[in-house]
Amino acid sequence: MGNTATKKEEDDNQAPATKYDTPDEKTTQVINVVKSYFANLTNGNYEAAAQDNFAPSVDQWITMKNTHPKAIATEAKRFLSTKTDVKYTPNLAGIVLKDNKARVVVRQEWKGYDTTLEVWLEFDNSVKIKSYKEGKIFKMKIVKPSALEAYLSKIKKFEYPVNVNSQQYSTFKAMDKSGLNLLIKDAIEGENFQNIGYFEISSDLVGILYIRGYRSSQSIVLNTFNRKSGKAVAIEVVGFMGGGHMMAGYNQACDITIQANGKISNTWHSTTSGQEMGEQGASFYQITPNGQIVKSS
Numbered sequence: 001m002g003n004t005a006t007k008k009e010e011d012d013n014q015a016p017a018t019k020y021d022t023p024d025e026k027t028t029q030v031i032n033v034v035k036s037y038f039a040n041l042t043n044g045n046y047e048a049a050a051q052d053n054f055a056p057s058v059d060q061w062i063t064m065k066n067t068h069p070k071a072i073a074t075e076a077k078r079f080l081s082t083k084t085d086v087k088y089t090p091n092l093a094g095i096v097l098k099d100n101k102a103r104v105v106v107r108q109e110w111k112g113y114d115t116t117l118e119v120w121l122e123f124d125n126s127v128k129i130k131s132y133k134e135g136k137i138f139k140m141k142i143v144k145p146s147a148l149e150a151y152l153s154k155i156k157k158f159e160y161p162v163n164v165n166s167q168q169y170s171t172f173k174a175m176d177k178s179g180l181n182l183l184i185k186d187a188i189e190g191e192n193f194q195n196i197g198y199f200e201i202s203s204d205l206v207g208i209l210y211i212r213g214y215r216s217s218q219s220i221v222l223n224t225f226n227r228k229s230g231k232a233v234a235i236e237v238v239g240f241m242g243g244g245h246m247m248a249g250y251n252q253a254c255d256i257t258i259q260a261n262g263k264i265s266n267t268w269h270s271t272t273s274g275q276e277m278g279e280q281g282a283s284f285y286q287i288t289p290n291g292q293i294v295k296s297s
Contacts, residue, residue, distance in 0.1 A: 029127040030102055031092060037129070038088035038106065046077040055128040062134055083110040090119075091240055092270075096217055100124070105219070105237065114295055116237060140232040141187050148230055151182050152206065156197030162258035164196055164209060164220060166241040172196055172211055179210075183223060188212060188235075196220070199258065204228050205291045207258070218242045220256060222264075224291040233291035238283075239266045262287035263296075 033053045040049035050073035058067050064075065080086055089107040096103045102121045107114070122131035154176075172194040175184070184193055196209035206227050212219045220239035225232055239254035252270040264287065269280035286296045 046073040055130040086110045143230040145230040158199040160260040165255040166253040234293040236293040
């Protein structure tokens, strides 16, 4: 499999940042606002979540337009106060910041509900949120089985246990046009994409791993397909690495293992400039017999 990356792609596909990078002031302010908002929602502090982090006049908050912090707090309380075990987990290392806009992937959980969304934020000159929009990250695709098999023949085939980690980053090659048309076009937003490889789930199902990136921020995506019908069954971000460029000073590394029984584990750790210790943790998923990817404990 050859590397078809252009010079621009090579420039954009920067290696993950190191813990020695220093975050600029605006990046730090954005991180603090995002952390404050989601932490307060998790703790049921709806007034603080809205008043401390939103501009006096807000263009949009989810489906509410031309609103203000008090109305946001009222609606957040109405919606969340009846739920139990509420937890919002923003991927702080993966925030992409450009000018006054930011994108962050957020896991939202409460009893009976667990999903991951992409959140788009716009800030005013005081680094207060003036627009907050949510959206699903991916759309399912149906492709020609022959095209799927042609793509699989060009990428690495894994045997169990499958292992993917941050140290392998330099071995991932830019996805060529056929891969982009097959997996990405009209389905997934991103600046650059890289192949990792695939593994067989059953005689009918395959799991394809690839990188969805913006500069040095990379999400590791698992996309399962029925290779006979060409239908995408599930898509899930199972890991993240990087976090430099606009997010200088924030870095995350991951180590993903996929077992033959469908169990996925991702152990990760993050570092922040100026801190002696970063955060660490683990996330778990299960590939079901029909190819769905579900979060597990």
